[in-house]
Amino acid sequence: MLKEERQRTILNEVELHNRVLLTDIAERLDVSIDTVRRDVKELDTENKLRKVHGGAISLAFTSPTAPNNNTYALQEKINIAEKAVSLLKEGSVVFIDGGTTCLELARLIPQRLQLTCFTLSLPVAMQLLSKPNVEVILIGGRISKEAQIAIGASTINELTAIKFDYGFIGTGYVDSLHGLTEFDWDIVQVKKAVINASKKAVLLCISEKLNSQHRYKTCDINAINTMITELDPSNNLLNLFRNHDIRLL
Amino acid sequence: MLKEERQRTILNEVELHNRVLLTDIAERLDVSIDTVRRDVKELDTENKLRKVHGGAISLAFTSPTAPNNNTYALQEKINIAEKAVSLLKEGSVVFIDGGTTCLELARLIPQRLQLTCFTLSLPVAMQLLSKPNVEVILIGGRISKEAQIAIGASTINELTAIKFDYGFIGTGYVDSLHGLTEFDWDIVQVKKAVINASKKAVLLCISEKLNSQHRYKTCDINAINTMITELDPSNNLLNLFRNHDIRLL
DNA sequence: AGAAAATTTGCTGTTTTATGCAATATATTT
DNA sequence: AAATATATTGCATAAAACAGCAAATTTTCT
Numbered sequence: 109m110l111k112e113e114r115q116r117t118i119l120n121e122v123e124l125h126n127r128v129l130l131t132d133i134a135e136r137l138d139v140s141i142d143t144v145r146r147d148v149k150e151l152d153t154e155n156k157l158r159k160v161h162g163g164a165i166s167l168a169f170t171s172p173t174a175p176n177n178n179t180y181a182l183q184e185k186i187n188i189a190e191k192a193v194s195l196l197k198e199g200s201v202v203f204i205d206g207g208t209t210c211l212e213l214a215r216l217i218p219q220r221l222q223l224t225c226f227t228l229s230l231p232v233a234m235q236l237l238s239k240p241n242v243e244v245i246l247i248g249g250r251i252s253k254e255a256q257i258a259i260g261a262s263t264i265n266e267l268t269a270i271k272f273d274y275g276f277i278g279t280g281y282v283d284s285l286h287g288l289t290e291f292d293w294d295i296v297q298v299k300k301a302v303i304n305a306s307k308k309a310v311l312l313c314i315s316e317k318l319n320s321q322h323r324y325k326t327c328d329i330n331a332i333n334t335m336i337t338e339l340d341p342s343n344n345l346l347n348l349f350r351n352h353d354i355r356l357l
Numbered sequence: 358m359l360k361e362e363r364q365r366t367i368l369n370e371v372e373l374h375n376r377v378l379l380t381d382i383a384e385r386l387d388v389s390i391d392t393v394r395r396d397v398k399e400l401d402t403e404n405k406l407r408k409v410h411g412g413a414i415s416l417a418f419t420s421p422t423a424p425n426n427n428t429y430a431l432q433e434k435i436n437i438a439e440k441a442v443s444l445l446k447e448g449s450v451v452f453i454d455g456g457t458t459c460l461e462l463a464r465l466i467p468q469r470l471q472l473t474c475f476t477l478s479l480p481v482a483m484q485l486l487s488k489p490n491v492e493v494i495l496i497g498g499r500i501s502k503e504a505q506i507a508i509g510a511s512t513i514n515e516l517t518a519i520k521f522d523y524g525f526i527g528t529g530y531v532d533s534l535h536g537l538t539e540f541d542w543d544i545v546q547v548k549k550a551v552i553n554a555s556k557k558a559v560l561l562c563i564s565e566k567l568n569s570q571h572r573y574k575t576c577d578i579n580a581i582n583t584m585i586t587e588l589d590p591s592n593n594l595l596n597l598f599r600n601h602d603i604r605l606l
Numbered sequence: 607a608g609a610a611a612a613t614t615t616g617c618t619g620t621t622t623t624a625t626g627c628a629a630t631a632t633a634t635t636t
Numbered sequence: 637a638a639a640t641a642t643a644t645t646g647c648a649t650a651a652a653a654c655a656g657c658a659a660a661t662t663t664t665c666t
Contacts, residue, residue, distance in 0.1 A: 127359060130652080140616050145653075159619065160361045178649065191549050226615075230486075230495070234479050246479070246507055248497025248515070253486050258495055262515075264496070360624075379642080389626050394643075410633070411642060 109137065114148050120156045122166045123216065124186070129163040133160055168215065168238070173342035182313045184338035189213040191336045191357050192276055192312055200273045200354050203302055206257040207278035209312045211235060217242060226272065228257040228298060252294065257296040267301035275306025281320040282313055288326040296324040308333040315339050319348070329354065363388065364396050371406045371415050378412040379496035401604035428555040431449060431461075433563045433587035440585045440606050441525055441561055447471055449522045452551055453481050455506040458561045460484060466491060472596040477506040482596065496522060501543060508543040524555025531562055533597035537575040545573040557582040564588050568597075 121128045131212055134144040152159035158167055167280030186329045189212035196202065199222055204210050216237040217223065222241040227233050230251070236244045249263030277299060279288040288311070290296045304324070311332045318337070334355040339345060341356040349356065370377045383393040397579070398544055401408040407416055438461035445451065454461050455478030463484040466472065466569055471490040476482050485493045498512030526539040526548060537560070539545045551577070553560045560581045567586070583604040588594060590605040598605065 142617080142654095143615060160359055160360075165358050165361050166358065195608085230479055230483055233500060234483070234505075237479075237500065237505060240502075244500040244502075246495065246500055248495040248507065248512075251482060251486065251493040251495050253493070256483075256486060258497065282586075306442070312370060344640085350546045390642090391627080395625085503626060 109139075109178060111147065114139065114143075116143070116153055118147055118164070118217040119151065119156055122164055124190075126168070126198065127163060130310075133161075138279060142301070168235075171279070181187050181282055184316075185209045185212045186216070188312050189216045189315065192310065194308065195216060195222060195334070195357075196223065197273075200224070201271075203227065203272040203275040203277075204236075205277040205299075205302065205312075206232060206255055207274075209278050209314065210276055212314065213276055226270065228259075228263065228302075229352045230256045240350055252292075254293060255292070257298070259298050263298055264301040265303045267298070270305050272302075272306045274311055275302050275309045277306075277309060278312050279326065280315055281312070281322045282329070283319050283321045284329055284352065286321045286325065287328040287331070289322040290324050290326055291322050294323050296326050297328045303327055303331055305311075310334045310336060312336050317341075318345060358386070360396070363392075367393070367396055367413070368400065369470045371413055376412055376414045380411075430525055432536055433565075434461045435465070436493045436525065436587040437561050437563065437585050438465045441559060442466060444523060444583070444606075445470060445472065446522075449473070450475075450520075450525075452476065452521040452524040452555060453485075453550065454478065454526040454548075454561075455481060455504055458527050458563065459525055462561065463527055475519065475550075477508075477512065477551075479505045486513075501541075504541070504544060505542075505595050506547070508547050512547055514551040516554045517549070517552050521551075521555045522557065524551050524558045525561055526551055526555075526558060527561055528575065530565070530571045531560065531566055531578070532570045533578055533601065534567050535574065536577040536580070537571045538571045539573050539575055540571050545575050552576055552580055559583045559585060561585050564592075564594055567594060 112168050117137065118133055119127060119277060129228060130141055130144050130148065134141045146185045148157070148159050148164045152164070155167070170184070182237065188209055192213045193216050196217070201224040203226045205227070210229070211231055215234045217236070218240055220241060224243045224245065225236055226247060227236070230246050233244055233246045236242050245261055247258055247266050248355045249258035250260040251257070252259045271332060278288045279299070282288050288299070290299070301328055309332050311334070313335065314338045329349065329352050332354055334357055335349060336357045346356055366386065367377060367382055379390055379393050383390045386393065397406070397408050399402060399414045400406050401413070403426070403545070404416070404440065405600060406413045410561070415429050433459060437458055441462045442465050445466070448474040452497050453463055454477045458482055463481045463561050466488055467483070468488060469490060473492045473494065474485055475494045475496060482493055482495045496507055496512055496515050498507035499509040500506070501508045527538045528548070537548070539548070553583070558581050560583070562584065564586045578598065578601050581603055583606055585606045595605055
């Protein structure tokens with residue numbers, strides 16, 4: 109195995125799980141601990157990760173951007189984000205919504221993938237700044253303090269002039285019958301606009317939210333092209349969604 | 358578990374609940390109390406939190422000045438920001454530029470002051486989110502990775518439709534003769550638009566930048582209404598600016 | 607292709623760091 | 637003041653980092 113490959117593997121591991129142990133990775137790659145240590149040292153001096161006693165941690169872990177350790181159900185969300193990343197193709201023009209799941213998606217975009225990403229979300233935009241090959245376009249507007257995204261008429265207006273290859277969106281609540289719903293009216297308005305502006309709308313949603321609903325409706329479930337949960341697509345919990353014309357991932 | 362992970366967890370806990378008990382966290386992390394104690398001690402000397410008898414508390418808890426990291430010439434910038442804050446009046450509609458000085462201004466806006474703040478800067482917008490009485494409006498656009506602000510035609514276009522009471526701006530270089538100049542052309546374009554959109558343009562600038570210049574020109578010094586440095590307005594270094602019709606603060 | 611040079615890798619012994627434990631001291635509470 | 641909880645110190649152990657060296661591999665050059 110080439111040094112490059114090894115270092116790539118280490119980096120992937122770090123980006124994915126925020127950390128690695130030298131011993132683990134040495135065993136997995138079947139090289140001596142010294143080699144791994146040297147690799148990590150190099151990657152550290154290249155500022156690709158941060159070497160610490162016993163292993164290495166992601167830069168995101170230390171830097172101001174996203175010290176996301178208290179995200180609820182982080183593992184599930186990472187799982188979802190990984191599936192979403194697999195949809196991305198070189199040169200795609202995509203929209204990434206706010207919320208912790210979408211933030212994970214932003215975080216897991218591979219360094220070398222060239223993309224144009226639109227977003228309404230401040231944290232997502234911040235996260236994307238660390239991706240050298242991603243052009244970041246923030247759609248501005250009045251900022252919602254809780255959701256940390258742009259909302260309001262001017263925002264919606266801007267959205268009408270764009271078409272995304274994929275719109276990756278989250279939702280507060282989802283139900284096979286009542287579709288996507290939210291607690292907040294303003295948020296529903298921008299989400300509607302996003303879905304309209306997306307050739308394909310991809311819903312990222314942890315299974316815990318399935319079969320829940322709230323006051324304001326964003327769209328019918330049919331408006332969603334692909335739905336990603338942390339579950340296996342064949343899981344029984346998804347049966348109700350299988351009837352609709354939705355791709356499950 | 359790596360030491361850094363542990364410390365991260367402790368920090369999160371502190372930031373979240375403003376305090377932790379050493380015994381609690383030791384049990385949760387399944388390490389000895391000594392280890393936690395040592396971690397907390399380290400974090401304390403790094404000024405990430407404050408160690409107290411039996412546990413640790415958040416910095417925000419002790420000092421009103423938030424946990425600021427490693428800004429260059431921070432004290433000067435705080436000084437400038439404080440003067441700028443004194444210009445703010447209840448209900449003002451202002452623009453706040455990017456850069457560390459302006460970020461300090463955003464940070465120092467009093468909690469109870471009611472304002473409408475426009476900005477192009479992601480960090481400034483994030484900072485403003487913690488101000489309950491500030492309406493934050495982010496002007497969107499293509500995001501400059503280095504400057505972390507929105508740039509480009511659509512951004513400039515949006516700026517033409519607004520008038521701010523005050524536009525608080527920074528600059529890369531300033532000179533009494535050559536005016537405000539920058540290293541980056543795109544940035545000059547948006548700054549021009551901001552100055553146009555401001556009834557009064559207020560320049561925030563540490564004295565170190567006085568009498569320096571660069572390639573692209575933002576505006577003449579006369580376009581600036583008020584100039585704030587960390588120096589006393591009577592300081593000799595400001596003599597060259599006194600001739601112009603500028604208010605020094 | 608084959609030799610020489612440069613790089614990479616694994617191994618050795620040594621040094622440093624991290625952690626837990628116990629004894630003692632200090633602070634806090636009742 | 638006594639009882640309890642928390643801090644400090646020194647020490648022992650294990651794990652990890654480091655430095656130097658030699659074997660193995662890759663690259664470069666003829």
